[in-house]
Amino acid sequence: MDEGARTLRHACTSLKAFVGSLTEGESVEGMSPADASWVSSSHHRHRTARSRLWAWAGWSTQLTLGNILDHVQAIQRTLVGEPVAIWSLVSLSRVVQEGAIRACHLYAPGLSPEQRAVRIAAAWLNGARQHQTAAGEVSAQAVPEADRIWQYAERTVQRAGMNIGLDRKGRPNRAVLGAVEAPFTVNLTNIAAQRPTHLPAWYRISSAASHSTVWMVAQAFASDEDGQPVMRADPEIVIAAVLAVLGAFEDLVQTLGDYHGNDPQPALLTIRRRTVAVLDRQRKWRRQATDDARLLYGEGGT
Secondary structure (H helix, E strand, O other): OHHHHHHHHHHHHHHHHHHHHOOOOOOOOOOOHHHHHHHHOOOHHHHHHHHHHHHHHHHHHHHHHHHHHHHHHHHHHHHOOOOOOHHHHHHHHHHHHHHHHHHHHHOOOOOOHHHHHHHHHHHHHHHHHHHHHHHHHHOHHHHHHHHHHHHHHHHHHHHOOOEEEEOOOOOEEEEEEOOEEEEOOOOHHHHHHHOOOOOHHHHHHHHHHHOOOHHHHHHHEEEOOOOOEEEOOOHHHHHHHHHHHHHHHHHHHHHHHHHHOOOOHHHHHHHHHHHHHHHHHHHHHHHHHHHHHHHHHOOOOO
């Protein structure tokens, strides 16, 4: 447990250092040369609004990274707690994985500036719509501010030369720029399955834990000496959670490094070495568990 916490602490330090180096020396902060060129060559009526799209993307990504690091710190504290809280660890790792997927979806390599622009616009508008929904459920006093946030995002997107598509019920559901469009809502499970450093099965498992799905949480229950149900920390689950975080970090480093033109290989090598070390500790734990079972139950280990 302590080794897992130490691994994540060092990984956080490395990630922060790498992210901090990304925009050093850029002529236009937060934008790749291709995207910056597309914006600067846009019609003057669209140029400012398109710049604001990338400014929002950079700001929202910084918030996402802050949320990721905050949850990894919580995982570290969980790992050194007594007893280790097993399912909160899994749920925390899900937040990290989901945040990385969202950020990498915006900066994915191979996108044209138009494709990236509509993804950014869709993410901004979707967040603004969710804010409106939440405000309406909290209090009437919160609604005007949420409406202003939506109106600003809507106005910016339209001034950037885009349209906002509607579903069959007339509700906004996508950003459109000519023949290119992006839905407000993206399927994170499908995206995770397409990103090699993420574990699609873990994303589903962590969802089940976060929603208290019985088939999942029951797997960590056992009985104490008095026959009462208790939670038992499983080292395999702890290791899987740590690996999920390291995989998310690897995806962030690769994607953001490629986008900003900063060589991600040194930072990736550091993360992969930590991953190998975690896997090595997992193998040692399994051997120890096998040896302990033989001592307790004989050669059959049952």
